[in-house]
Amino acid sequence: CSCVAGISGQCKHTAALYEFINTETGESKTSEQQTWHRPSEVLLTKYPKGESILEILSNTSLDVTTSVRTEAQANLTQELQMFGLTSSSFYVCLTADREQGLTEYPKAKQKPELEQVVKSLLHNPAKLPEQFLSDINLSIEESRFFNKNVLCDMEKAIELCEASLGQASSPAWHNLRRFRISASRAGPIGGAKQDHTLLKYFFEEKSSNKYMQYGRETEPKARMRYEDQTGNKVLQTGAIISPIYPWLCASPDGIAIDGNGNLVVLEIKCPF
Numbered sequence: 644c645s646c647v648a649g650i651s652g653q654c655k656h657t658a659a660l661y662e663f664i665n666t667e668t669g670e671s672k673t674s675e676q677q678t679w680h681r682p683s684e685v686l687l688t689k690y691p692k693g694e695s696i697l698e699i700l701s702n703t704s705l706d707v708t709t710s711v712r713t714e715a716q717a718n719l720t721q722e723l724q725m726f727g728l729t730s731s732s733f734y735v736c737l738t739a740d741r742e743q744g745l746t747e748y749p750k751a752k753q754k755p756e757l758e759q760v761v762k763s764l765l766h767n768p769a770k771l772p773e774q775f776l777s778d779i780n781l782s783i784e785e786s787r788f789f790n791k792n793v794l795c796d797m798e799k800a801i802e803l804c805e806a807s808l809g810q811a812s813s814p815a816w817h818n819l820r821r822f823r824i825s826a827s828r829a830g831p832i833g834g835a836k837q838d839h840t841l842l843k844y845f846f847e848e849k850s851s852n853k854y855m856q857y858g859r860e861t862e863p864k865a866r867m868r869y870e871d872q873t874g875n876k877v878l879q880t881g882a883i884i885s886p887i888y889p890w891l892c893a894s895p896d897g898i899a900i901d902g903n904g905n906l907v908v909l910e911i912k913c914p915f
Contacts, residue, residue, distance in 0.1 A: 807881030826893035
């Protein structure tokens with residue numbers, strides 16, 4: 644090669660030419676896939692869409708203490724019978740046929756009495772700093788608005804929880820979230836730099852896309868798989884509001900009863 648490096652015998656141009664000749668297919672660049680449509684190495688190593696966690700982690704074993712779960716379940720069932728709560732969803736959840744699954748219940752049974760569950764979840768909540776509470780100063784108009792749209796006691800919290808069953812498909816669920824900080828929006832709201840940017844979180848329009856649709860279709864399957872693999876019963880709820888801090892709410896994907904009879908908040912993720 645006649646380049647400067649070629650004079651010293653260290654040029655790579657000749658090797659590059661040989662490589663090009665041996666690999667050239669004669670296709671034009673326009674016949675090749677665009678660079679931005681080619682999957683990256685990271686995407687190629689990700690899990691196949693639609694594959695379950697158990698299929699991905701096939702070597703993972705679940706240790707379910709059936710005897711402990713059954714004993715705790717029997718004790719809870721007896722206590723509910725003693726208090727005359729056999730028509731509650733909590734009782735239905737405990738005594739349901741495992742082969743049937745909660746998602747197969749008639750709609751009448753999907754709108755249960757959630758009083759015991761809500762009270763248990765809201766028992767002994769974390770306390771906010773006193774300084775924070777003392778800094779809340781509302782005008783007369785703001786107080787009226789707060790009392791009408793936000794303030795609620797335990798009885799109303801249970802009522803709203805039942806009314807918002809179905810969550811995203813329930814108009815009541817969207818309405819009660821408009822004036823509250825939900826668990827899913829706490830991070831963005833807390834990190835907002837300007838007040839006017841907060842409006843989009845409280846007055847957002849209903850929207851849907853392929854990712855949300857995929858989540859709605861896959862979440863019930865994930866819930867049933869969790870029930871089958873752990874033996875835990877899962878109770879579906881609406882939005883749960885804190886009577887002590889009624890501007891806060893959360894919408895669990897389910898409330899599970901573990902092997903010791905404890906209530907466990909279930910969070911389901913459905914990556915597209």
